[in-house]
Amino acid sequence: MKPSKLLIALFLLLALGLPWLVSGEGYSIRVLTLLMLFAAMAQAWNIVGGLANQISLGHAAFFGLGAYTSTILLIRFGLSPWLGVFAGMAVAACAGALLSLPTMRLKGHYFALATLAFCEVLRAIANSWSSLTGGPVGISVPFVPNAGIGLMQFNSGRPSYYIMLAAVVFITWVYWRISTSKLGYELRAVKANVDSAEVIGIDTARTKMLAATISAGLMGACGVLYAQFNFFFDPDSIFSLVGISVRVALICIIGGIGTVAGPIIGAFFLLPLEEIFNATLSNKGAGVSQLAYGLILMGIILIEPRGLQALFQKFMNRGRS
Amino acid sequence: MPLLQAILDGLMLGGVYAVISIGLTLVFGVISIVNFAQAQFLMVGMYVAYFAWHFLGLDPIFGSVISFIVVFLLGYGVQHLLIRRVLKAPEVAQIFLTVGLLIVLENLALILVGSEFKSVQTWSQNESLEFAGLIISMPYAIAFLASGVAGVMVWWLLAKTWWGRTVRATAQDPMAAKLMGIDPEKIYRMSFGLGVALTAFGGAVILPYLTVSPSVGEQFGVLMFTVVVLGGLGNVLGAVVGGLAVGVIQSLSGLFLPLQLQNMVLFIVFILTLAFRPEGLLRNKS
Numbered sequence: 056m057k058p059s060k061l062l063i064a065l066f067l068l069l070a071l072g073l074p075w076l077v078s079g080e081g082y083s084i085r086v087l088t089l090l091m092l093f094a095a096m097a098q099a100w101n102i103v104g105g106l107a108n109q110i111s112l113g114h115a116a117f118f119g120l121g122a123y124t125s126t127i128l129l130i131r132f133g134l135s136p137w138l139g140v141f142a143g144m145a146v147a148a149c150a151g152a153l154l155s156l157p158t159m160r161l162k163g164h165y166f167a168l169a170t171l172a173f174c175e176v177l178r179a180i181a182n183s184w185s186s187l188t189g190g191p192v193g194i195s196v197p198f199v200p201n202a203g204i205g206l207m208q209f210n211s212g213r214p215s216y217y218i219m220l221a222a223v224v225f226i227t228w229v230y231w232r233i234s235t236s237k238l239g240y241e242l243r244a245v246k247a248n249v250d251s252a253e254v255i256g257i258d259t260a261r262t263k264m265l266a267a268t269i270s271a272g273l274m275g276a277c278g279v280l281y282a283q284f285n286f287f288f289d290p291d292s293i294f295s296l297v298g299i300s301v302r303v304a305l306i307c308i309i310g311g312i313g314t315v316a317g318p319i320i321g322a323f324f325l326l327p328l329e330e331i332f333n334a335t336l337s338n339k340g341a342g343v344s345q346l347a348y349g350l351i352l353m354g355i356i357l358i359e360p361r362g363l364q365a366l367f368q369k370f371m372n373r374g375r376s
Numbered sequence: 377m378p379l380l381q382a383i384l385d386g387l388m389l390g391g392v393y394a395v396i397s398i399g400l401t402l403v404f405g406v407i408s409i410v411n412f413a414q415a416q417f418l419m420v421g422m423y424v425a426y427f428a429w430h431f432l433g434l435d436p437i438f439g440s441v442i443s444f445i446v447v448f449l450l451g452y453g454v455q456h457l458l459i460r461r462v463l464k465a466p467e468v469a470q471i472f473l474t475v476g477l478l479i480v481l482e483n484l485a486l487i488l489v490g491s492e493f494k495s496v497q498t499w500s501q502n503e504s505l506e507f508a509g510l511i512i513s514m515p516y517a518i519a520f521l522a523s524g525v526a527g528v529m530v531w532w533l534l535a536k537t538w539w540g541r542t543v544r545a546t547a548q549d550p551m552a553a554k555l556m557g558i559d560p561e562k563i564y565r566m567s568f569g570l571g572v573a574l575t576a577f578g579g580a581v582i583l584p585y586l587t588v589s590p591s592v593g594e595q596f597g598v599l600m601f602t603v604v605v606l607g608g609l610g611n612v613l614g615a616v617v618g619g620l621a622v623g624v625i626q627s628l629s630g631l632f633l634p635l636q637l638q639n640m641v642l643f644i645v646f647i648l649t650l651a652f653r654p655e656g657l658l659r660n661k662s
Contacts, residue, residue: 168601171597342483343483343487356462
């Protein structure tokens with residue numbers, strides 16, 4: 056299904072205009088920026104999770120690798136984050152390729168377990184290798200007043216928002232290109248039946264590895280953008296299972312795994328909802344909004360694991376008959 | 377001698393790992409679900425034992441029985457209300473339902489009991505056994521023994537009783553089992569309950585030498601999965617061998633690595649097993 060040009064234009068118009076409806080600083084623009092970032096991350100996850108149906112529970116690993124790479128390069132060598140994006144992408148892509156060597160033949164639960172464990176180990180390393188990463192207390196991006204565009208630091212919230220928007224557009228474009236290319240069809244063949252895919256001459260290992268590498272690299276780039284946006288992170292928050300890995304997958308599930316619009320729909324649904332929970336429930340004590348988050352996840356799985364788009368279609372069909 | 381001592385320590389740890397992992401492997405073997413929330417049931421078991429000690433003055437070794445019963449009922453309900461609904465769903469639904477359960481259990485604990493670390497005081501904590509120059513601290517020895525007893529009982533239940541036969545039949549072929557008059561739904565509920573209850577039991581018996589907090593499950597998650605993958609997912613005997621092996625590996629790596637990096641050694645073992653022996657070290661399914 057080719058997304059209609061009208062819908063794309065409407066989305067872009069809305070996305071470009073949104074930051075001007077709210078104040079340039081403060082809470083609202085921050086939420087919108089994170090919304091775009093998570094849509095981009097979910098789209099990167101979608102390349103492996105959606106096209107090849109390899110469910111990763113460890114994408115925070117690549118996100119964190121990107122963030123640490125650019126931040127350490129910036130602190131140690133003064134490398135501009137604009138170049139850091141490419142460095143972070145390269146490191147994360149290498150990690151993705153390396154991890155896929157032992158995991159590319161794994162399916163379903165086994166793949167999910169292996170990716171989860173990989174991320175846990177990176178978290179342990181980041182926590183214990185204090186001389187490089189700053190250890191459990193975290194690491195800060197040095198803030199230079201009026202540094203401007205060269206260091207990707209801004210006085211207003213809007214430029215960051217547009218950077219994230221550009222990431223969404225770029226990663227969605229990559230996803231779209233892959234899904235309509237030879238690689239995309241090969242990935243779908245792998246998803247449908249690995250053995251048959253082998254028989255018709257697809258190098259399934261190479262195909263999966265390529266997708267995993269691209270997905271990891273894009274995730275790494277998102278990590279760099281997050282580090283520059285948030286100015287601070289620690290191992291437990293950046294390599295977080297629930298906060299990053301599960302969340303990006305959940306966004307895809309809500310919107311519809313393996314659809315080009317899924318991650319964007321999911322992000323527009325989940326992040327505002329989370330903010331409402333945080334605003335109304337956080338005074339009820341630690342854990343309440345997280346509990347609600349877990350309940351949403353289980354609810355969506357039980358009601359319609361194919362997400363909102365499928366739910367909408369079901370609803371429309373019922374109305375027609 | 378330090379080497380021998382480390383191996384002995386590892387075996388003591390490994391006995392407990394075996395029991396908590398039997399629960400995980402049992403759930404997979406019978407219901408074909410990988411329960412990502414398994415380690416959170418361990419946390420629940422630890423809390424039940426902690427409160428049994430706190431309010432009733434029960435030693436965790438007896439509290440573990442209460443943990444077992446409470447978590448069995450909890451698991452029975454979870455299977456009936458939640459897991460049952462995704463048995464035929466795509467894998468992604470199965471994975472994320474139990475991940476959701478993980479988040480819910482951890483945060484429920486956080487809301488109900490708070491984030492502070494809690495621990496018990498028992499008579500055994502300052503005692504130890506000495507044998508030919510080797511030392512075993514008493515809480516470890518007790519936990520090991522209790523795990524051994526629980527392990528033997530599970531083996532007896534599965535291998536020697538009529539109920540065990542119905543479980544094995546259901547695990548092999550639910551359809552055929554149904555034709556023989558077995559209700560697979562019932563077996564699934566009992567097996568999930570038994571699986572998580574065993575893990576909770578293991579959590580209770582290690583309480584004397586650990587502290588409990590809502591996030592304690594996180595340090596056991598990767599560990600348990602390493603154990604069951606080593607032994608072969610669904611293989612109960614494999615979980616015992618895997619548990620002992622992981623205990624010894626952890627203890628030996630502790631000789632030359634900082635505590636946080638012991639997980640890395642486990643991960644390498646885990647990945648290598650998945651890559652080269654995905655069916656586990658023991659080939660035969662029991």
